[in-house]
Structure formats: C-alpha cells, structure tokens
Amino acid sequence: MKNSYWKKNIRYIKILLSLWFIVSFGCGILFVEQLNTIQIGGFKLGFWFAQQGSIFGFVAIIFTYIYLMNKLDQTQNK
Amino acid sequence: MELQYWIWIAVGLSFSLYIGIAIWSRAGSTKEFYVAGGGVHPIANGMATAADWMSAASFISMAGIISFGGYDGSVYLMGWTGGYVLLALLLAPYLRKFGKFTVPDFIGDRYYSNTARLVAVFCALIVSFTYIAGQMRGVGVVFSRYLEVDIVTGVLIGMGIVLFYAVLGGMKGITYTQVAQYCVLIFAFMVPAIYISFLVTGNVIPQLGFGSSGADGIYLLDKLDGLHRELGFHEYTSGSKSMLDVFCITMALMVGTAGLPHVIVRFFTVKKVSDARKSAGWALLFIAILYTTAPAIAVFSRTNLIETVSNQPYEDMPGWFDKWETTGLLGFTDKNEDGLIQYTADTTTNELTVDADIMVLANPEIAQLPNWVIALLAAGALAAALSTAAGLLLVISSAVSHDLLKKMVMPNISDKGELIAARIAATGAVCLAGYFGINPPGFVAATVALAFGLAASSFFPAILLGIFSKRINKEGAISGMLVGVSLMLFYMLKFKFGWFGGGTKADWWFGISPEGFGSIAMIANFVVTLIISSRTPAPSKDIQELVANIRKP
Numbered sequence: 001m002k003n004s005y006w007k008k009n010i011r012y013i014k015i016l017l018s019l020w021f022i023v024s025f026g027c028g029i030l031f032v033e034q035l036n037t038i039q040i041g042g043f044k045l046g047f048w049f050a051q052q053g054s055i056f057g058f059v060a061i062i063f064t065y066i067y068l069m070n071k072l073d074q075t076q077n078k
Numbered sequence: 079m080e081l082q083y084w085i086w087i088a089v090g091l092s093f094s095l096y097i098g099i100a101i102w103s104r105a106g107s108t109k110e111f112y113v114a115g116g117g118v119h120p121i122a123n124g125m126a127t128a129a130d131w132m133s134a135a136s137f138i139s140m141a142g143i144i145s146f147g148g149y150d151g152s153v154y155l156m157g158w159t160g161g162y163v164l165l166a167l168l169l170a171p172y173l174r175k176f177g178k179f180t181v182p183d184f185i186g187d188r189y190y191s192n193t194a195r196l197v198a199v200f201c202a203l204i205v206s207f208t209y210i211a212g213q214m215r216g217v218g219v220v221f222s223r224y225l226e227v228d229i230v231t232g233v234l235i236g237m238g239i240v241l242f243y244a245v246l247g248g249m250k251g252i253t254y255t256q257v258a259q260y261c262v263l264i265f266a267f268m269v270p271a272i273y274i275s276f277l278v279t280g281n282v283i284p285q286l287g288f289g290s291s292g293a294d295g296i297y298l299l300d301k302l303d304g305l306h307r308e309l310g311f312h313e314y315t316s317g318s319k320s321m322l323d324v325f326c327i328t329m330a331l332m333v334g335t336a337g338l339p340h341v342i343v344r345f346f347t348v349k350k351v352s353d354a355r356k357s358a359g360w361a362l363l364f365i366a367i368l369y370t371t372a373p374a375i376a377v378f379s380r381t382n383l384i385e386t387v388s389n390q391p392y393e394d395m396p397g398w399f400d401k402w403e404t405t406g407l408l409g410f411t412d413k414n415e416d417g418l419i420q421y422t423a424d425t426t427t428n429e430l431t432v433d434a435d436i437m438v439l440a441n442p443e444i445a446q447l448p449n450w451v452i453a454l455l456a457a458g459a460l461a462a463a464l465s466t467a468a469g470l471l472l473v474i475s476s477a478v479s480h481d482l483l484k485k486m487v488m489p490n491i492s493d494k495g496e497l498i499a500a501r502i503a504a505t506g507a508v509c510l511a512g513y514f515g516i517n518p519p520g521f522v523a524a525t526v527a528l529a530f531g532l533a534a535s536s537f538f539p540a541i542l543l544g545i546f547s548k549r550i551n552k553e554g555a556i557s558g559m560l561v562g563v564s565l566m567l568f569y570m571l572k573f574k575f576g577w578f579g580g581g582t583k584a585d586w587w588f589g590i591s592p593e594g595f596g597s598i599a600m601i602a603n604f605v606v607t608l609i610i611s612s613r614t615p616a617p618s619k620d621i622q623e624l625v626a627n628i629r630k631p
Binding site for chain 1: 144149151152155156159160162163164166167168171285288289290291297298299300315316321324325328329332352355356358359362363366369370373629630631
C-alpha cells in the first residue's frame with residue numbers, strides 16, 4: 001500500500017514535470033521560432049509562451065499536483 | 079499635496095505597520111524564532127514567500143531589464159517562476175515532513191555527517207550574504223532617490239527597521255511583516271501598471287493590454303518590433319542570445335530558486351505536508367501577478383520612451399526628462415549637435431543613455447499619474463527590499479546559532495541560550511549587511527548570478543537525491559557539493575573577475591555565460607555524487623528508514 005502511494009506520486013511528478021519542461025523550455029525556448037510564425041491577437045505565440053504562457057502553466061501545474069496529492073492522501077487515510 | 083509629504087506618509091505608515099506587527103509577534107522559543115512556531119496558514123505563507131522571494135531587483139529593475147532585452151528578458155520571467163514547480167513537486171513537501179529548522183539540518187542529518195553540514199552552512203552563508211548586500215543597497219537607493227536623504231542614512235534607517243522586527247520576532251515577526259509587505263508591494267506595482275495599460279491600450283488588465291493595439295490600431299508588439307528595426311536594435315520579440323545560453327540561464331535560475339535556503343525555510347513554517355504543497359502554489363500565484371505584469375510594463379514603457387524621445391528636439395522634452403537626467407539615470411549628449419535626440423543601437427551615433435531602473439521608477443511621471451501613486455511606489459520598493467533582507471537575515475542567524483553552535487560547537491546549549499545566540503547572530507548579520515550596503519563591493523551585481531549558480535550547484539542535487547534515492551551516501555553528496563561549488567566559483571572568478579587568466583565571451587565553455595553555468599556545475603554535481611556513491615558503501619539502515627519516512631504522507 002505504502003509502496004503504491006510512492007509509485008503513484010512518482011508517476012504524477014514525471015507527467016507534471018514533462019509539462020513543466022514543455023511549456024517553458026519547449027514552447028518558450030527550443031521551438032520559439034516555429035511558434036512565432038503563429039500569431040494570436042497581438043502576440044507571437046512563442047514569445048507569449050516565454051513571457052506569459054509558461055508562468056500561467058506553472059501555476060496550473062502546481063495546483064493540479066496539489067489536487068492529485070490531496071486525493072491520493074485521502075485514499076491512504078481510509 | 080506636495081509629493082514629498084505623500085512619500086513620507088506612505089513610507090511612515092507602512093513602517094509603523096511593520097513595527098506594530100513586530101511588537102505583536104515576539105518570539106519566545108527557538109521554534110518560534112526559526113520557523114514561526116510551525117503553524118502558519120498556507121495562504122499567509124504563500125504571501126510571505128512571495129514577498130521573501132521578490133526582491134528590490136524584481137520590483138525595481140526587472141521590468142526595465144525586460145524592456146531593454148525584449149525576448150532575452152524571458153530568462154528571468156521563466157527562470158524565477160519555474161523553480162516553484164520544482165519546489166512544490168520535488169522538495170518542499172519532503173523537507174516539511176523531515177521537520178527540522180534549516181537546510182543544513184537536512185543535509186547534515188540525511189548524510190549523517192558534520193562535514194556535510196559544514197559544507198552546507200558555508201554555501202548558505204555565501205549565498206545569503208551576496209544577496210543581502212544588494213537588498214540593503216536597494217533600501218539606501220530608494221531612500222536617497224525619493225526622500226532626499228543620503229544613501230548612508232537610508233541604509234541605516236532600513237537596518238534599524240529590519241533589526242527591530244527580525245531580532246525581536248525572528249521568523250514569526252518576519253512572516254507576518256512579509257504578509258503585510260506583500261500587500262504593499264503588489265498594490266504599489268499594480269496601480270501604475272493598470273493606469274498605464276488603460277492609457278495606452280484602453281484595457282485595464284495589463285496582461286491583455288500587452289497583446290492589444292494602441293489608438294492607431296497597430297498591435298503594440300508589432301509596432302515595437304518595427305521601431306526596433308528602424309533604430310537598429312534586434313527585434314523586441316526575438317532574442318540576441320544563443321538558444322543554448324538562454325536554455326542554460328533559465329535552467330540555472332529555476333534550479334537556483336529551488337535551492338535558495340531563504341525560500342526553502344519558508345516551507346518549514348506550515349503545519350503539515352499538504353500545506354507545504356499548497357503554500358508553494360499560492361506563493362507562485364502571488365508572484366505570477368507581478369511577473370506577468372512586468373513584461374507588459376516593459377512594452378508600454380519601451381514604446382512610450384521611444385515615441386517620446388526618438389528624433390525629437392531636446393528642447394521639447396517633458397519635465398520628467400530633466401528630473402531624471404539630474405539623477406544620472408538618463409543621459410543625453412548631442413553628438414551631432416542638431417538639437418535632436420538620436421536613440422540608436424549604434425554606440426557611435428547613439429546620444430541617449432537610459433538606466434534600466436527608470437522604467438518602473440519614472441513610469442508614473444511619464445504617464446502623468448497623481449503624486450500618491452509615486453509615493454506608493456516608494457513604499458512598495460522598500461517593502462520588496464526589506465522583506466527579502468529579513469528572510470536572508472534569518473538564514474544567516476540560524477546557520478550560525480543553530481547549525482554551527484547548537485549542532486556542532488555546543489550541543490548542550492539550552493533553548494534560551496540558543497535563542498539569545500540567534501538574536502546576537504541576527505544583529506551581527508544586520509550590521510555586516512549594512513556595512514556592505516553602504517560600501518558596496520564592486521562585485522554585488524555580478525554575484526547575484528553567483529548566488530543562483532551556487533544554490534543550483536550545491537544544494538539542489540544534494541537535497542533532491544537525498545529524498546529520491548536511498549542509496550546516495552555521504553561520500554557521494556559531499557564530493558558532489560564540493561565539485562559543483564568549486565566549478566561554479568572557478569568559472570565565475572575566471573570570467574567575471576579575470577582570475578585564473580580571465581577570458582572573454584569568446585572563451586566561454588560551449589558558449590555558456592557565467593549566469594548560465596550553474597546548470598553545467600549542477601550536472602557535474604549530479605554525476606560526481608552518483609559515481610562516488612555507487613563505489614562506496616550504502617548508508618546505514620537508520621538513514622534508509624529516515625528517507626522512507628520522509629516519503630510517507
């Protein structure tokens with residue numbers, strides 16, 4: 001039981017850290033030029049990710065983790 | 079009302095608030111002094127962490143740096159926020175579960191070694207002192223600029239205030255003043271931003287105004303790219319640094335953020351593990367409000383500046399131009415003597431020099447906002463500098479009184495004795511920080527990168543592996559930390575201070591700047607730790623159980 005808790009936690013962390021990498025290093029740095037060819041409103045998409053999108057993404061990632069772990073903690077207490 | 083009166087009122091009111099909180103929250107035990115008793119609400123802790131984290135540099139300089147760097151400035155935006163994801167997912171909950179007072183506590187216990195503890199104390203002290211000198215200087219600068227006192231008096235007033243609430247209240251006093259300071263600083267940052275966004279784009283939300291168009295119907299960012307091309311600068315929305323360097327700097331800042339001791343200790347102050355996760359989330363949300371607004375301010379003020387000055391007669395410049403010219407933040411030399419201001423990327427023909435700080439400091443005047451907004455800005459900048467200074471101060475005092483004295487030199491010291499030692503250490507640290515604030519060593523600016531690089535190359539791998547691997551032992555961790563820190567120090571000294579033969583940009587290893595080198599030193603730390611650990615005996619059963627226990631909810 002304890003072991004499966006840790007394994008699930010590790011799985012959440014892996015998935016969420018991949019998202020963390022994609023929104024910042026991926027969209028904001030590595031593929032910024034390709035994404036900059038797409039324009040939404042006044043923003044070039046790559047530039048938007050680098051200066052706005054990645055930060056919103058980070059906030060969403062942490063709150064998702066909080067939600068998932070609270071749920072996982074509850075199954076432990078039963 | 080006169081601007082000076084407004085400023086004295088804003089600063090006076092905010093300072094009396096901090097003093098009031100300090101008197102209300104005196105610390106009575108070491109637990110209160112180091113971790114505020116361990117019962118802080120996650121939202122309050124989120125605010126305190128945000129204030130702790132956002133320094134004078136975030137408040138005053140960051141928008142300006144982005145304004146001049148355009149896309150290049152993104153490294154700070156992503157780097158100084160992305161670290162919270164690492165904190166929330168990888169470090170904070172486990173360190174809270176571990177339940178001690180300081181970062182060297184964890185390193186010393188997990189690696190069952192006072193040598194490891196000592197290395198950690200050394201790193202914590204270097205990182206914190208580099209940082210705090212800059213904060214004290216920031217306090218002095220704000221005072222001198224707005225209140226027309228000299229820098230020394232400004233630093234002394236700042237020292238007095240911090241001394242009062244940090245020494246009296248310890249972490250407890252610091253936490254609740256930081257909550258108040260967050261409210262002051264975010265209000266002070268947002269009010270002018272919202273005003274300016276509305277003036278320029280008609281949209282009250284700066285994050286949206288950023289991507290809107292001005293009165294002429296052209297998108298701001300497109301217009302700015304065009305202006306930049308005309309004047310010979312690189313396009314605002316694309317960078318001038320190499321992709322590898324941008325990658326490394328961003329990584330070093332993120333990992334450094336997650337490894338900074340004054341940020342980590344904030345997570346020791348909450349009641350339980352789930353609260354540590356929650357406060358990381360709230361902290362980032364509170365930080366994101368400022369960090370997503372800063373790039374918007376950068377664009378508004380950059381456009382404003384170019385349109386106001388470029389190719390305009392010097393005679394016709396508005397009043398703020400003269401005012402900031404006398405402070406030395408703006409400079410104009412009419413090289414071709416045509417009476418017009420030529421602002422270009424080419425240094426031989428460029429006639430205007432602009433300090434990055436002006437973008438936030440002069441913004442209200444450029445946008446002709448009322449005097450009380452300017453006063454608010456002064457109080458906000460002071461709140462940002464003082465809150466960070468106090469957080470650092472606590473790390474320094476606890477490293478001395480707890481990690482060195484209690485854990486190594488005098489294990490039998492009573493709680494009362496330790497509390498007195500902590501207060502003396504805090505007082506000493508304030509005085510030293512004040513000294514550096516008044517006589518800033520030339521390396522302060524250069525060493526901010528060092529602080530992040532050091533945190534990234536020392537603490538982060540040791541803490542991360544200490545939690546996620548049971549196999550890592552003290553031999554591995556200690557040699558990893560030493561290799562990481564030495565490599566980072568070597569690179570910084572070589573390329574920032576010209577030691578070991580010095581070198582220029584062309585000599586950078588793989589084209590990576592000293593700011594980004596923390597990433598490489600961190601990787602070196604990981605590699606060394608893993609290799610040495612695999613060739614030396616595994617840690618004892620007790621330690622493996624300690625790790626297993628940290629992982630339980």
